[in-house]
Amino acid sequence: MEKTVKVSKPFMDDLKHTVFLWRKSRLTMIGSAIILIFLLMAAFAPLIAPYDPVHQDLQIKLQAPSWQHLFGTDQFGRDIFSRVIIGSRIALWIIFLVSVISGSIGIIVGVTAGYFGGIVDEVLMRITDMFLAFPSLVLAMAFAAMLGPNLTNTIIAISVVTWTTYARLSRAEAIKVKSQPYIEAIRAAGGGNLRIMFLHVLPMCISPVLVQLTLRMGTIILTAASLGFLGLGVQPPTPEWGAMVSDGRNYLIDQWWISTFPGIFIAFVVLGFNLLGDGIRDMLDPRLRR
Amino acid sequence: MVETLIKIRDLKTYFPVKKSIFSKKLFVRAVDNVNMDVPKGSTFAVVGESGSGKTTLARTVLRLIEPTSGEIEFEGKDILGLRGKDLLEVRRNMQIVFQDPYNSLHPRKLIKNIIGEGMKIHFKISEIEIRDRIASVLKEVGLIDDHMYRYAHEFSGGQRQRIAFARAIVLKPKFIVLDEPTSALDVSVQAMVLKMLKEIKVQENLTYMFITHNLSLVDYIADKVAVMYVGEVVEMGDKTTIFKHPSHPYTDLLMASNPIPDPKFVREKRLMKGEIPSSINPPSGCRFHNRCPFADERCAREEPELREIKPGHLVRCHYPL
Numbered sequence: 001m002e003k004t005v006k007v008s009k010p011f012m013d014d015l016k017h018t019v020f021l022w023r024k025s026r027l028t029m030i031g032s033a034i035i036l037i038f039l040l041m042a043a044f045a046p047l048i049a050p051y052d053p054v055h056q057d058l059q060i061k062l063q064a065p066s067w068q069h070l071f072g073t074d075q076f077g078r079d080i081f082s083r084v085i086i087g088s089r090i091a092l093w094i095i096f097l098v099s100v101i102s103g104s105i106g107i108i109v110g111v112t113a114g115y116f117g118g119i120v121d122e123v124l125m126r127i128t129d130m131f132l133a134f135p136s137l138v139l140a141m142a143f144a145a146m147l148g149p150n151l152t153n154t155i156i157a158i159s160v161v162t163w164t165t166y167a168r169l170s171r172a173e174a175i176k177v178k179s180q181p182y183i184e185a186i187r188a189a190g191g192g193n194l195r196i197m198f199l200h201v202l203p204m205c206i207s208p209v210l211v212q213l214t215l216r217m218g219t220i221i222l223t224a225a226s227l228g229f230l231g232l233g234v235q236p237p238t239p240e241w242g243a244m245v246s247d248g249r250n251y252l253i254d255q256w257w258i259s260t261f262p263g264i265f266i267a268f269v270v271l272g273f274n275l276l277g278d279g280i281r282d283m284l285d286p287r288l289r290r
Numbered sequence: 291m292v293e294t295l296i297k298i299r300d301l302k303t304y305f306p307v308k309k310s311i312f313s314k315k316l317f318v319r320a321v322d323n324v325n326m327d328v329p330k331g332s333t334f335a336v337v338g339e340s341g342s343g344k345t346t347l348a349r350t351v352l353r354l355i356e357p358t359s360g361e362i363e364f365e366g367k368d369i370l371g372l373r374g375k376d377l378l379e380v381r382r383n384m385q386i387v388f389q390d391p392y393n394s395l396h397p398r399k400l401i402k403n404i405i406g407e408g409m410k411i412h413f414k415i416s417e418i419e420i421r422d423r424i425a426s427v428l429k430e431v432g433l434i435d436d437h438m439y440r441y442a443h444e445f446s447g448g449q450r451q452r453i454a455f456a457r458a459i460v461l462k463p464k465f466i467v468l469d470e471p472t473s474a475l476d477v478s479v480q481a482m483v484l485k486m487l488k489e490i491k492v493q494e495n496l497t498y499m500f501i502t503h504n505l506s507l508v509d510y511i512a513d514k515v516a517v518m519y520v521g522e523v524v525e526m527g528d529k530t531t532i533f534k535h536p537s538h539p540y541t542d543l544l545m546a547s548n549p550i551p552d553p554k555f556v557r558e559k560r561l562m563k564g565e566i567p568s569s570i571n572p573p574s575g576c577r578f579h580n581r582c583p584f585a586d587e588r589c590a591r592e593e594p595e596l597r598e599i600k601p602g603h604l605v606r607c608h609y610p611l
Contacts, residue, residue, distance in 0.1 A: 180394075181393050182395055182397075189412075
């Protein structure tokens, strides 16, 4: 739908159209449902989880799934169902912090590069290129190994490798915006570079970055789980899904449930974010809109 | 003798053109050797085709672009070397209204913040005082104070231009550049906006630099006129003189191409040949010689000076009409 000059009604129509597109795409609906369940699970985790996720009881170790322990127990007798449920909070926390940190770094670097241009742009974007030159998981592993494995460092390591996309995006947007007359008017009014950059150019760069952030949330979980699996991420006994998959590795043949259930949850949440991200991208694509 | 508000001497604004590192450095000579005196309280019109450098001239005067060389004085003070506080004070006194009202207002900000931004930069005043001032400025430009809580996209082109103008006058400047302020508007709206510009100029004791390619507007609003061609001023003087006796062949042809709303008027067919030449590589001698109906070999060889043919009437031509 074309953006019109008049306000409220077209805005509402636009919103309705967005909802219409959302409902039309079944995959987007499924994605949204998965993410909604994931969020509810994280929100009410202590209520849902029947046992303490870190409580060890070696007498009931390696029990198969039963009504008592829905997903069975692991090698220390911990209830896997409880651990998976509580683990959703860890995953959500990682997603949230990584998005905030990498989003802010990306926007600030990108806007600075795009706004000043010239040598500043060259230097900042070459640094960005350096980060992009490595496969992101390898780089995240290097950072996690260097900083030492724990939750905070996992978040830092993932943030450090994911900000580049947002930097490139917001740089492009800043270059477009900075030459607009409304920015020049502020310079004519006496506004300095910092004021123009942060108060006037930056707000225009946020929305494309937000869309990209939702698209990348699946990747963030996957990276966190990979780090956890490799032992470079969150450390035991914290119930992080990737680390749980890793825990069950040695028992995979006989006690399949230890690795399988957290694995299924990782798969579903990543799938949910990817479906939702694709849907959001399509909904915002002007060519697919009316 | 009327006081001069803005004095421009030998102003040059060149933009480098990147070709390759081996070729000779080339420049777009957007503004080339411009001399101008803008009298206080006047409306000084700058006329010319697209690409003649009129917008670059205005932006250079406001120090939105740094000139290559030359001098600009504002109230007798050189402004080109200014920095920090002094520059800020000059900026407050010189404002601009852009041509396109659709991208001259920030799309994500309330009108209140668009207009109030300058006040936050220059004055230490409270939120309430800012609001009151915005309300009174909005009234002045023919809007109502409720409009300050809306976004730019809620307004029509004419209203947006009024908002842009409110933003310019809110700092109580002495000098405003109007860069084709009405060319993006409907004809009916144009008239109203022009009338408002004229009224506020008297009320607020302003000086305008009015950039346009529409000669009818010049006739309506201007006191003095400078005609620009490929970065140079080719003719300058009082509006009446220039409209009655255009002395440069280019001005003459411009006048002849201006439509006159009279069905009985039969125009002699005089069309300008060719396009405006490139300002990277302007023609030798007189820059207009290849399009001029009166040019001879002297025009191709020798560049004419801008000289006074009558008091206050300057022409850059070997054979003024």
